[in-house]
Amino acid sequence: MKPNPILLFCYRLGMLLYPRAFRKTYGEQLLLTLKDAYVERRSSIGFWLGAYLDLSGSILRQRWEDAKNHSVRYAAATAVVSSFAILVMAILWQQTLRRGADQPQGMIVDTMASQMARGAPLRISNASAEMNSTVRPFLIFYGNDGKPKWSTVFLNRKIPTPPTGIFDNLSRDGSEKFTWQPQPGIRVAAVARSVKGGFLVAGRSLQFTEVREAQARVIVVSLWLVLMATLIGFAASGLRRNLLAV
Amino acid sequence: MEANDLLPLSPVVFAILTALAEGEKHGYAIMKEANLQEGGGITMGAGTLYGSLDRMLKTKLVEETGSTDNERRRYYRITEFGQRVFEAEVNRLKLTLASVSRKNLVQGA
Numbered sequence: 532m533k534p535n536p537i538l539l540f541c542y543r544l545g546m547l548l549y550p551r552a553f554r555k556t557y558g559e560q561l562l563l564t565l566k567d568a569y570v571e572r573r574s575s576i577g578f579w580l581g582a583y584l585d586l587s588g589s590i591l592r593q594r595w596e597d598a599k600n601h602s603v604r605y606a607a608a609t610a611v612v613s614s615f616a617i618l619v620m621a622i623l624w625q626q627t628l629r630r631g632a633d634q635p636q637g638m639i640v641d642t643m644a645s646q647m648a649r650g651a652p653l654r655i656s657n658a659s660a661e662m663n664s665t666v667r668p669f670l671i672f673y674g675n676d677g678k679p680k681w682s683t684v685f686l687n688r689k690i691p692t693p694p695t696g697i698f699d700n701l702s703r704d705g706s707e708k709f710t711w712q713p714q715p716g717i718r719v720a721a722v723a724r725s726v727k728g729g730f731l732v733a734g735r736s737l738q739f740t741e742v743r744e745a746q747a748r749v750i751v752v753s754l755w756l757v758l759m760a761t762l763i764g765f766a767a768s769g770l771r772r773n774l775l776a777v
Numbered sequence: 778m779e780a781n782d783l784l785p786l787s788p789v790v791f792a793i794l795t796a797l798a799e800g801e802k803h804g805y806a807i808m809k810e811a812n813l814q815e816g817g818g819i820t821m822g823a824g825t826l827y828g829s830l831d832r833m834l835k836t837k838l839v840e841e842t843g844s845t846d847n848e849r850r851r852y853y854r855i856t857e858f859g860q861r862v863f864e865a866e867v868n869r870l871k872l873t874l875a876s877v878s879r880k881n882l883v884q885g886a
Contacts, residue, residue, distance in 0.1 A: 585822025
């Protein structure tokens with residue numbers, strides 16, 4: 532009785548994961564032995580389960596043996612792939628933190644815009660703060676000419692004004708998210724929206740986000756350094772073993 | 778390399794050497810022999826078998842006979858060095874068993 536062709540095909544596919552030299556030397560013998568064993572199997576499910584488990588374990592073992600014999604090649608390949616993966620992870624992490632910094636401002640602007648559209652009176656806190664000393668969200672309203680009308684935040688006792696290009700974008704697109712640096716050392720995550728009679732800008736200091744970004748950078752760089760040190764150690768031990776074998 | 782350098786042998790290697798100590802065999806015959814109670818009762822798949830044979834060929838415990846049957850099955854045999862390692866392992870196990878017996882650690886042993 533012949534083995535199930537699909538399961539046999541999958542087994543052959545799995546064999547492609549063996550190191551090439553091993554596959555070339557033993558591939559045919561492996562299949563012959565598998566077919567011999569199939570003839571005397573007790574149950575098909577048990578046979579294939581055992582065969583695939585054995586194949587998986589054997590592939591890992593042969594890969595590990597191969598990695599020890601070609602440690603520099605494996606270490607270099609792992610370094611390239613893992614560095615790329617860590618870089619992608621770092622970018623995604625940074626993006627997630629930066630997007631999170633926009634969260635309350637977006638909600639504030641949407642709420643205020645809908646109140647203004649309904650003509651409802653705006654409930655704005657009278658308390659105002661200097662931009663360089665607050666981490667609380669703030670709100671500024673600019674007229675259609677780009678001149679500030681009112682604000683819950685000040686910078687050097689004046690209402691700060693974003694780059695003029697922002698208002699052009701708002702007139703065209705309706706809303707905008709941007710990082711605003713009104714003066715060196717102050718960076719703000721801002722969300723702006725075009726409303727009736729002008730533009731609303733809600734912002735919040737990026738101070739905490741930048742601290743978290745710095746912490747994330749330390750973690751990612753440490754992870755990368757530990758990984759690289761491990762790979763260099765692995766490659767060096769392989770080289771030493773090969774030299775001693777000669 | 779001395780025979781004792783390779784001791785103790787793993788159960789799979791010992792079972793393969795036990796099977797080949799009787800005479801040359803192909804892969805499946807080794808697997809069947811190893812699976813018998815007197816062969817060690819070791820259940821191994823084809824991947825484990827050829828992975829072990831590969832390492833045993835590199836350490837010169839076994840060698841290919843160079844002959845194949847009509848199905849192209851390759852045959853393997855134990856080398857002189859492999860035989861010495863096998864005997865050294867058997868003697869090591871005998872000493873362990875003798876010690877177990879002498880100390881009466883297992884009833885009926």
